[in-house]
Amino acid sequence: xxxxxxxxxxxxxxxxxxxxxxxxxxxxxxxxxxxxxxxxxxxxxxxxxxxxxxxxxxxxxxxxxxxxxxxxxxxxxxxxxxxxxxxxxxxxxxxxxxxxxxxxxxxxxxxxxxxxxxxxxxxxxxxxxxxxxxxxxxxxxxxxxxxxxxxxxxxxxxxxxxxxxxxxxxxxxxxxxxxxxxxxxxxxxxxxxxxxxxxxxxxxxxxxxxxxxxxxxxxxxxxxxxxxxxxxxxxxxxxxxxxxxxxxxxxxxxxxxxxxxxxxxxxxxxxxxxxxxxxxxxxxxxxxxxxxxxxxxxxxxxxxxxxxxxxxxxxxxxxxxxxxxxxxxxxxxxxxxxxxxxxxxxxxxxxxxxxxxxxxxxxxxxxxxxxxxxxxxxxxxxxxxxxxxxxxxxxxxxxxxxxxxxxxxxxxxxxxxxxxxxxxxxxxxxxxxxxxxxxxxxxxxxxxxxxxxxxxxxxxxxxxxxxxxxxxxxxxxxxxxxxxxxxxxxxxxxxxxxxxxxxxxxxxxxxxxxxxxxxxxxxxxxxxx
Numbered sequence: 001x002x003x004x005x006x007x008x009x010x011x012x013x014x015x016x017x018x019x020x021x022x023x024x025x026x027x028x029x030x031x032x033x034x035x036x037x038x039x040x041x042x043x044x045x046x047x048x049x050x051x052x053x054x055x056x057x058x059x060x061x062x063x064x065x066x067x068x069x070x071x072x073x074x075x076x077x078x079x080x081x082x083x084x085x086x087x088x089x090x091x092x093x094x095x096x097x098x099x100x101x102x103x104x105x106x107x108x109x110x111x112x113x114x115x116x117x118x119x120x121x122x123x124x125x126x127x128x129x130x131x132x133x134x135x136x137x138x139x140x141x142x143x144x145x146x147x148x149x150x151x152x153x154x155x156x157x158x159x160x161x162x163x164x165x166x167x168x169x170x171x172x173x174x175x176x177x178x179x180x181x182x183x184x185x186x187x188x189x190x191x192x193x194x195x196x197x198x199x200x201x202x203x204x205x206x207x208x209x210x211x212x213x214x215x216x217x218x219x220x221x222x223x224x225x226x227x228x229x230x231x232x233x234x235x236x237x238x239x240x241x242x243x244x245x246x247x248x249x250x251x252x253x254x255x256x257x258x259x260x261x262x263x264x265x266x267x268x269x270x271x272x273x274x275x276x277x278x279x280x281x282x283x284x285x286x287x288x289x290x291x292x293x294x295x296x297x298x299x300x301x302x303x304x305x306x307x308x309x310x311x312x313x314x315x316x317x318x319x320x321x322x323x324x325x326x327x328x329x330x331x332x333x334x335x336x337x338x339x340x341x342x343x344x345x346x347x348x349x350x351x352x353x354x355x356x357x358x359x360x361x362x363x364x365x366x367x368x369x370x371x372x373x374x375x376x377x378x379x380x381x382x383x384x385x386x387x388x389x390x391x392x393x394x395x396x397x398x399x400x401x402x403x404x405x406x407x408x409x410x411x412x413x414x415x416x417x418x419x420x421x422x423x424x425x426x427x428x429x430x431x432x433x434x435x436x437x438x439x440x441x442x443x444x445x446x447x448x449x450x451x452x453x454x455x456x457x458x459x460x461x462x463x464x465x466x467x468x469x470x471x472x473x474x475x476x477x478x479x480x481x482x483x484x485x486x487x488x489x490x491x492x493x494x495x496x497x498x499x500x501x502x503x504x505x506x507x508x509x510x511x512x513x514x515x516x517x518x519x520x521x522x523x524x525x526x527x528x529x
Contacts, residue, residue: 008050028149043179052132118130147161154182169193188314191235193239194380199388200385203516203519205351208354213373214350217373224281227250230267231266269314274306283496290306311343313333326372394474398473401431419473422509437493468504470502472495479517488517
């Protein structure tokens, strides 16, 4: 019998009523225990709804703005349909469908779906449906707590469940496998992409050696799109960092891989990028536009050719390599892939070598450099402090939290953006500046539509929005400011790129801002940007 949404609502009430982490874990573990192996899909849907994830990857309701939800609520309040038995699967499928709709009349179509769902819900169900759709659960159950609950439910060491989470890459897949078979085997699976390993920021050569013991591996940092390539059974599949299959959009990369590979089965991690007529990497936006092309790919091939450089291998001919040290993985990579498709590497044991590499690579059009510990394992979806990235230009990833209506030529567009960083990993956002520079007229138009769709409130001057849109910005310096609660402001900020491939929880933190501010007073360090 399908599980009722009221059961999930009851769980949410319990979670909200206790501050104890241990009690929350017990409540979720007991809830998972209600699902049999044949109900694994429902358990996965329940987990996604519980922590506000869409398809286990994207934030729930990314395409359902508050305005649409409020209209749906107003409409359903006038409908006197008595509550019916909503199931977890039905709620999940309806929300996913509403979120994925596009095209003309999409707002009305979403409103109709949500109105129907809300009109059939009881008062308690309606409250939690609304919270799910708004992304404001406020019951204290994070992904981390859910993973701990799985460990308790399975009576399994937490580290083993965390390892499975890294390998499987998606929360819903983790829960589904746990309920169905108990996570007895944690192995990478061809054509099931995993989240890429992430890097932390370093703002000087000195900081690199404060965090990593010499010698370190240095690689040029390409301003491209992270791509994961799976090879096996005569097939080549290409996935983005968001785990989207883009194979059909990148036939040139597929052919390069076929020509340059000696292995029958492998999973490779690399960076895709476009080059100009001189062979220099082009800006990120051009690469993103090229890889995102789903129609007229043949024309795109003529306009912008793609390249790829691989820097890691995490599976080779049936053997998982992700837990092996980087120096062993690098050797396997060089034995598997022809040299032209491998990212260059140099070894450094002092700051001058790092500075020289940075100057050399940025002069060739690269964005900066990566510094890696040769003994680091590959940790999917994690920042373990083993990989560091350093750029010559001052750049940060930030999130847009509000936008003002423009004046003059920009009249009618939301074009002055309030920028924020994370107060801390897993925390809220704190503003650090504003900018109206960097975007084209077409991008202003598109941003206006996006921002209106995620507006939390509308004011005479503009809108306050859900923190969902990530942008990469360039700026000249960080200065002290009494204007912002953070105490800092970015001077001469301008948008370099709209990062649709990144999530809000991946942006820079206030700690990063403080480090830049402190380093500006050290002339030896400031030359490293």
